[in-house]
Amino acid sequence: MKRISLYCAVAAIALLASFSDAFAYQERKDYFSKPQFGGWFGPVTPVGDLAKRVETNLGGGAFFRFTFPWPYLKFGIDSSYQKFKSKGVNELQFVPVFGNILFQIPVEFPVRFQFKAGAGGGWLSVKPDNKNGWDPIFMGGFEVSFPAGRIVNIGLRIDYIYIYEGYIKGSKNGGHIINTGIQLYFNI
Amino acid sequence: MRVMKHTPAVIAVLLLAFAVNCIKDPLLTDMKTKKLIVVLKGTYESNSPMEWNMPTACAHVDPVTNKCDTYTPEYLAQMQDDSVHECNSTTDTLPNVFMVDLSEIRLFDTRGKSYKFANYRQTFASALSDSDPMFNGTGYPLSNDDVPSKAYTAVALYMRKMLLDGAKSYAARGDGWYPSVVWDVYKEGEYPTYNFNALQIHSYFDTLRLESTSINRVYPMVIPINDLLTGGAGMFYSSKFSYTVLEIRIVVKNFIKKYEQKASASSEYTVKHFHALSDWLNDVQKGDAVIGGNVLTVARTYVPELVGRISGTATAGRHVIAIPAGSSILNYTLNVDPFIDHSVTTAPYRDESMGTLRSLNPCNLPKKPTYYTGTSIYRALEYFLQYENYKYEWNKLVPQGTFVYPDATQLTTLCDSYDTFKDQWNNYSRETGLRSMVLPQLAVYVPSSGTFSIANVMPGSYDVYVANRAPEYGKLYHNRFDHLDAENNPVYVSEFTFLKTVTVSPGSVATVP
Numbered sequence: 001m002k003r004i005s006l007y008c009a010v011a012a013i014a015l016l017a018s019f020s021d022a023f024a025y026q027e028r029k030d031y032f033s034k035p036q037f038g039g040w041f042g043p044v045t046p047v048g049d050l051a052k053r054v055e056t057n058l059g060g061g062a063f064f065r066f067t068f069p070w071p072y073l074k075f076g077i078d079s080s081y082q083k084f085k086s087k088g089v090n091e092l093q094f095v096p097v098f099g100n101i102l103f104q105i106p107v108e109f110p111v112r113f114q115f116k117a118g119a120g121g122g123w124l125s126v127k128p129d130n131k132n133g134w135d136p137i138f139m140g141g142f143e144v145s146f147p148a149g150r151i152v153n154i155g156l157r158i159d160y161i162y163i164y165e166g167y168i169k170g171s172k173n174g175g176h177i178i179n180t181g182i183q184l185y186f187n188i
Numbered sequence: 189m190r191v192m193k194h195t196p197a198v199i200a201v202l203l204l205a206f207a208v209n210c211i212k213d214p215l216l217t218d219m220k221t222k223k224l225i226v227v228l229k230g231t232y233e234s235n236s237p238m239e240w241n242m243p244t245a246c247a248h249v250d251p252v253t254n255k256c257d258t259y260t261p262e263y264l265a266q267m268q269d270d271s272v273h274e275c276n277s278t279t280d281t282l283p284n285v286f287m288v289d290l291s292e293i294r295l296f297d298t299r300g301k302s303y304k305f306a307n308y309r310q311t312f313a314s315a316l317s318d319s320d321p322m323f324n325g326t327g328y329p330l331s332n333d334d335v336p337s338k339a340y341t342a343v344a345l346y347m348r349k350m351l352l353d354g355a356k357s358y359a360a361r362g363d364g365w366y367p368s369v370v371w372d373v374y375k376e377g378e379y380p381t382y383n384f385n386a387l388q389i390h391s392y393f394d395t396l397r398l399e400s401t402s403i404n405r406v407y408p409m410v411i412p413i414n415d416l417l418t419g420g421a422g423m424f425y426s427s428k429f430s431y432t433v434l435e436i437r438i439v440v441k442n443f444i445k446k447y448e449q450k451a452s453a454s455s456e457y458t459v460k461h462f463h464a465l466s467d468w469l470n471d472v473q474k475g476d477a478v479i480g481g482n483v484l485t486v487a488r489t490y491v492p493e494l495v496g497r498i499s500g501t502a503t504a505g506r507h508v509i510a511i512p513a514g515s516s517i518l519n520y521t522l523n524v525d526p527f528i529d530h531s532v533t534t535a536p537y538r539d540e541s542m543g544t545l546r547s548l549n550p551c552n553l554p555k556k557p558t559y560y561t562g563t564s565i566y567r568a569l570e571y572f573l574q575y576e577n578y579k580y581e582w583n584k585l586v587p588q589g590t591f592v593y594p595d596a597t598q599l600t601t602l603c604d605s606y607d608t609f610k611d612q613w614n615n616y617s618r619e620t621g622l623r624s625m626v627l628p629q630l631a632v633y634v635p636s637s638g639t640f641s642i643a644n645v646m647p648g649s650y651d652v653y654v655a656n657r658a659p660e661y662g663k664l665y666h667n668r669f670d671h672l673d674a675e676n677n678p679v680y681v682s683e684f685t686f687l688k689t690v691t692v693s694p695g696s697v698a699t700v701p
Contacts, residue, residue, distance in 0.1 A: 053219055053333075088304045088333050090219060126219045128305070128336040129427055133215060163216065171214035 038185020054084035230440035238633035306332035341422035344408035355382030384464035471544035500700030513649035530678035
């Protein structure tokens, strides 16, 4: 999986380098405040106890965002599909759907740094028990974005998702997942 | 726009509320929880096994050399296989440790689909003692995951290695046999052991069959699960139960013998003495390079919250077994005379003392000696002599030979064609195969008190039998032809006596007699 992350990073840098005006920040600052939509893909990694049952895989998702009246704060809706397999019979399918607030560091850099936090629900399906259902989830994350013209943005993201089951009788543990990926999104 | 601005927050709150209300089971905890417990035992008995009864090896120690110079008669009769014939050294000792290297376990469902539910490499080293969990009736729990709730017909063990210590290599020199300890690798370390799993091949007849290149009878070792609940069709696993136990037993306790093998590559004349599981089912004979077909296994499942118990009294020092009511006891014992059609003739009458199934097979042709690949001219010449002898022995039986049983009666069916050869070995294979002779799922040894208790019995009706003889070291039980009934059908008798049919319900104790 380290190799996949490396490939993603190299691909992002190569793509950035191909846009000669990627660093023309001043002129395009306003475009970034427009509503945005896009998608991402990259390695999704179970952490902690969950990592003992299932393994890292590739996942991907889509999101929609728009800016608060204050330009450094955004609202976002995010969803993805993540399927974790194992060498044995264990398998976890996970579809998180959450809202989040993104805070952009209010310092003028050629690239944008955003922190985000949110909550929502996640659909889980586990094997071999063949059970599925919804769980509440909480997330936090960090993004780096590079504007590539007026419309296109390219970014790298890392999200931590916590699947909360503590309120269910008999629960002994929740789930920890880290999503990393390359993302492409558009100012509309 | 104002509405849009609040939409994500509303959606997040709604999803959270929906998620909290919707779910019932802690899925991630369920995923982690182990409800299928797999237990590995090394005994014939499902609980209360008999004590270790390995015969003492040494009868007399030479006071000068301080080495054993005579074996005990029991050791020679019970422990030493008849494949030991070249090296008469008396320095072999009894094994002390049984080691298993298990690469994975799979379950097969009714459609034959395999489930990799335990692909974790596991190693177990068990002292050959009555207190070791492998041999005291408790068993070792294996590492595994759960499987989907459904019926499974068989479990497959992928055994990398099975090792026993006490193996020695003997080099023939002018003044006798020179022993050296045989070392093998277990769990990435070298130990004075020998991996007999590599020899678990039926090559004495498989090599002549068309499908010989694809025959692999030991990797995996497929064990059918003949549970009563599914009418003998397999195990029914449901995650609704707190636990389901899958018990896998390999007969190791009191089932170990010593074999001999000749080295085919060394320049010195060398033989190896090693310990492996008894060849009670598939006889190992002189010169055999393999010992296949002798890992006797049985698997069963039970749900601890549903089980009952069968208790009672019986003759002390005997095995008591419980089999599904109405099933034939002959299935749980080995037929010693499968090569005779008793509905046609009552003679010849066979019993176990006349030989093993293999020696009674008229197509048990001599085995071609293994090619010598070393550099010694003496060893090479010896190989050619053995090869000539092999041709001589072969020609005695094929095509016009007569098969003479140990009681001097002659068999009219000659091994005079490949069809006959095939039929006779198929006959043999049927008798010693998985479905024809099965081990009882429930068995106990009656201790000196005379009271026994068969634990963890799933609900159902069982026929309880007691053996009519004490267990013999390295052997299980037989059946044989007894007489022809009024309609000229052969009647067979086993070495078990029927005690009682009992019905077990959850939590109950059925008593015998």
